[in-house]
Amino acid sequence: MDGLGEAPxxxxxxxxxxxRHRHCARVGRKGLLHAGLHGALAARLPFRCEDFxxxxxxxxxxxxxxxxxxxxxxxxxxxxxxxxxRVHGRRADGYHEISTxxxxxxxxxKLTFESRxxxxxxxNCSDRGIPTDESNLVLRAAAAMRERFGVTRGARxxxxxxxxxxxxxGGGSADAAVTLVALARLWEIETTREELSEIGARLGxxxxxxxxxxxxLGTGTGADIEPLEDVPKxxxxxxxxxxxxxxxxxxxxxNAPALTKKDAVVNLPVSRTEADFPDxxxxxxxxxxxxxxxxxxxxxxxARDALTCAGAGCSMLSGSGSxxxxxxxxxxxxxxxxxxxxxxxxWRVFACATLTRAEYLRGLGRxxxxxxxxxxx
Numbered sequence: 001m002d003g004l005g006e007a008p009x010x011x012x013x014x015x016x017x018x019x020r021h022r023h024c025a026r027v028g029r030k031g032l033l034h035a036g037l038h039g040a041l042a043a044r045l046p047f048r049c050e051d052f053x054x055x056x057x058x059x060x061x062x063x064x065x066x067x068x069x070x071x072x073x074x075x076x077x078x079x080x081x082x083x084x085x086r087v088h089g090r091r092a093d094g095y096h097e098i099s100t101x102x103x104x105x106x107x108x109x110k111l112t113f114e115s116r117x118x119x120x121x122x123x124n125c126s127d128r129g130i131p132t133d134e135s136n137l138v139l140r141a142a143a144a145m146r147e148r149f150g151v152t153r154g155a156r157x158x159x160x161x162x163x164x165x166x167x168x169x170g171g172g173s174a175d176a177a178v179t180l181v182a183l184a185r186l187w188e189i190e191t192t193r194e195e196l197s198e199i200g201a202r203l204g205x206x207x208x209x210x211x212x213x214x215x216x217l218g219t220g221t222g223a224d225i226e227p228l229e230d231v232p233k234x235x236x237x238x239x240x241x242x243x244x245x246x247x248x249x250x251x252x253x254x255n256a257p258a259l260t261k262k263d264a265v266v267n268l269p270v271s272r273t274e275a276d277f278p279d280x281x282x283x284x285x286x287x288x289x290x291x292x293x294x295x296x297x298x299x300x301x302x303a304r305d306a307l308t309c310a311g312a313g314c315s316m317l318s319g320s321g322s323x324x325x326x327x328x329x330x331x332x333x334x335x336x337x338x339x340x341x342x343x344x345x346x347w348r349v350f351a352c353a354t355l356t357r358a359e360y361l362r363g364l365g366r367x368x369x370x371x372x373x374x375x376x377x
Contacts, residue, residue, distance in 0.1 A: 071115075073182045076108040076363050077174035078355055079163045080209065081238070081318040081325050083231070085287045087254055096251055100218045101228070102209045104355040105236060108363075109163050109175055111138070113182045116154035121146075127161040137176040137203055144199050145183045153187055164240040164348050168319030170206045177210030181367045193371045197225070211371055214357025230356040231281065235334040237312065238325045239303045242346040245293055245321040253292045282314035282327060290317040300324060303347060310337035 080102050088097040116122065121142045123132040134140065138157055145151060157179070163171030180196045183189070193211055200207030205222040217226040294301035300317065304324040307315035311333050312326025328334035331353070338351035361368040 071186060073113040073186060073367065075111050075113075075178050075182055075365070075367060077111055077163075077171070077178040077210070078104045078213070078360060078363065079107040079169040079171060079174060079238075079352075080104050080206070081169065081236070081323075082287060083215075083281065083285055085289060085319065087251070087288045095221045097220065098218070098222055100222055102206075102216050102218055102225075103231065104210075104213045104357075104360050105238070106352040106355055107163055107169070107238060107350050109171060110160040111175060111178055111182065112158040113179075113186050114156045115186060116156050118154050119152050120154040122154070122156045123159065124157070125159040125161055127165075130159070130161055130165060137172040137207075138179050140203055141176040141179040141200075141207075142183055144203065145180060145187070145189070148195075148199055149187070149189050149191070151187050151189065155183060155186060164323065166244060167240040167323040168245070168317070168321045169238070169240070169323050170210065170319070173200075173204045173206035174210045176200065176203050177207050178364070180207075181211070181364060181370055184370050185367050191370060196370065197223075212357065213355070213360030215354075227357065230358075231354055233356075234281065234354045235328045235331050236325050236352050236354070237307060237310070237328060237334050237337045237341065238318070238323055238350045238352060239307060239341060240323040240348045240350075241297075241299045241303050243297045243299050243322040245297060245300075247320045249296065250289050250292050250320045253296065254288060285314060285316050285327075287317045289320045293317055293321045297322065299346075303341075303344075306341055306344075307337065310340045312337060 083101040083103050085100040086098060088099065091097050121139055123136060123139050125132050125136075130136065132139075134143070138159060142155060142157070146153075159175060161171070163169050163174065165171055177196075177200055180200060184191050184196065197208040197211050200211060201223040205218075208223045208225050209216055209218055212225050212227055215228045215230045217228055218224065219226070290304075294304070294317075300321055304315045304317065307324060307326030310326070312328055315324055315326040317324050326337065328337060331351075334351045334353075338349050341347065342349045355363075361371065364371070
């Protein structure tokens with residue numbers, strides 16, 4: 001069966017994972033916000049809705065695809081983990097030179113975009129702890145798009161938050177990247193992945209990765225992205241303790257040795273085969289921040305060790321924390337590990353899986369078209 005035929009099944013699988021996220025994290029009825037938004041939109045008839053790639057797109061007033069400004073766009077913003085992270089030292093500009101292998105996972109936020117009749121940029125969020133002013137990366141991304149392309153139109157954006165903020169999972173960067181892609185379509189902007197990556201890099205070093213997805217190597221500050229062969233589907237449990245990690249402090253405490261291009265973080269994509277996976281992934285996973293962060297925050301070390309006790313073949317810090325993740329042999333084992341760890345009152349726990357680049361792009365539906373274009377194409 002071709003890719004389009006497979007898409008509904010794969011997205012159904014992601015919806016199952018979304019329910020499990022809520023169950024293991026014990027965040028209760030958060031899913032009702034999404035249902036409420038959908039119901040509210042459906043009530044504002046007339047609408048014509050179409051399913052594409054497992055996601056629903058609605059057109060107000062019977063508009064056709066060509067009337068993009070009337071479109072309501074609903075997109076997932078998938079989280080990431082770092083399968084490897086090396087810090088090579090401080091650069092002349094004050095930033096640190098790193099090498100990291102990014103990996104998208106099925107845990108995701110949900111964003112809804114709709115045109116406004118005026119020039120206002122409006123953001124509403126399901127998590128009251130998340131600021132909805134100009135400090136939010138979503139609004140910063142929208143403002144950057146308007147400035148770059150001279151757009152004077154507005155947008156209403158609804159953000160249903162599931163990815164823990166400040167946990168090393170890239171939630172804010174993922175939301176910003178999806179905003180760039182969605183508004184390019186909503187505002188009928190002709191652009192390319194490279195141009196959006198330039199805009200994204202000014203918002204945050206992780207943003208360009210979320211314009212690629214799957215498994216990718218990040219170098220420089222992490223913003224220079226090279227797509228890699230996707231790792232085979234791997235089942236994970238992610239734990240986010242209620243701990244704030246200062247990335248600046250982690251860098252300050254870090255005394256990384258000089259590393260070469262032959263370091264394991266670069267060799268990861270060619271160091272394993274389907275036959276010995278995921279054991280070989282556990283062999284090469286490494287994060288220079290882990291020892292430093294665990295010394296600063298013992299609770300993170302406890303969460304990492306708890307993952308191993310719950311059945312993970314290996315566990316590691318993601319980014320500079322506070323989230324840690326464990327690699328499990330099967331979906332069932334990951335679910336059981338998630339259930340065992342969800343008794344911790346101060347941890348958010350998620351059973352999820354890795355997401356290939358093709359799956360990532362299918363999740364973006366028609367909005368992915370801009371990411372498949374390039375300069376000179």
